[in-house]
Amino acid sequence: MTTALINVMSAAAVKAGKGVLRDFSEVDQLQVSRKGVANFVTAADTRTEKFLQRELLKARPTFGFLMEEGGEVKGKDDRFRWIIDPIDGTSNFIHAIPYFCISIGLEERKPDGKSEIIAGVIFDPIHNELFAAEKGKGAFLNGRRINASNRPTIEDSLLVTGNPGSSPSPDGQSFKLLGSLIKDGATVRYFGATALDLAYLAAGRLDACWYYMSQPWDISAGLLLVQEAGGMVSALDGKPMDIYLKAFLASNKPLHSTMQKLLTKFA
Secondary structure, three states, X not given: OOOHHHHXXXXXXXXXXXXXXXXHXXXXXXXXXXXXXXXXXXXXXXXXXXXXXXXXXXHOOOOEEEEOOOEEEOOOOOOEEEEEEEEEOHHHHHOOOOOOXXXXXXXXXXXXXXXXXXXXXXXXXXXXXXXXXXXXXXXXXOOEEEOOOOOOOHHHOEXXXXXXXXXXXXXXXXXXXXXXXXXXXXXXXXXXXXXXXXXXHHOOOOOEEEEOOOOHHHHHHHHHHHHHOOOEXXXXXXXXXXXXXXXXXXXXXXXXXXXXXXXXXXX
């Protein structure tokens, strides 16, 4: 994609990715305590976020921000704000596991008070993969159009979830759901980077994802990617989804109804 908006977001993410890669190369070499590594990664997170903020301000000086580390920064134009996760998958980063990404979404607020994500970019600096989507224009990976998968059955699918222990449901229902899925032949993973999971879903590498405790910066770009790639997103109970809901389901179209019924059963 080569729209002006995607170009701005992509350039910021790719530039920031160079610094993230340098920081990542140091993590595995740090001979310090676990706390020391965590402090180093927190500093890298903050540094990356400030870099992204500066780059995006240069291109769109009136837009506001909602950021994982820095919180909300209001802009002169209250219709638009960037939603930034500088390093999604920080636990992986801390352990030198190469599964993390930079995520940038652009939110537009409508006159009726509602809002929607109109553009999103997710950059995986390890594999040099740039996922991008603009509302109504499709989803792309390194300039090539991508589509969600069409696998219709659970036993043929690769499913991903967040930490099942974060589910608010009583009596370990989320673990019972996992047991039921595995019994039915599903392959289930917990990768630890929601934004990158959603990008993989949009690219057809995964078939369904569900989470219990997401934040707007985790999912703003990823949900748009999934929808523009022909996938579906909803609340766990099937109601419409927005980025301020913590629990949700994203999947290809054939699996959505089946997964939504299972999630309701084990709620």
